[in-house]
Amino acid sequence: MIEFKVEGDYIPMIQLLKAAGLVQTGGEAQIVVEHGEVTYNGEVDYRKRLKVKQGDLVEFRGQKIKII
Template sequence: MTEFKITGDFIPMIQLLKAVNLVQTGGEAQVVVEEGEVKYNGQVDYRKRLKVKPGDVVEYRGQQIKVI
């Protein structure tokens, strides 16, 4: 599991996927979220602008990211 530290209160889901290099572009991030390839705290979530906060876990293609 990878840990990702944010400086504010949250990071939008698509920005997080780009920041940890799981996708190359924001457009690619939007597509994988819309297609249900991303899990948020264990559940598939289709919200591109979902506010990911410290303590949340995002999973994409077997990679888990814990936001701290």
């Protein structure tokens, strides 16, 4: 599991995927979110600009990211 410390109140989903090193570009992040490959707190979420906050759990291709 990856623990990601968010600076500020939140980080947009596409920025999180890029910052965690799970995708190479923001464009790739948008595509995987649009295709339903990302879960947010256990549910598939298609919002690219979703505000991911402390305590949330994001999962993508077997990798879990816990926001701390």
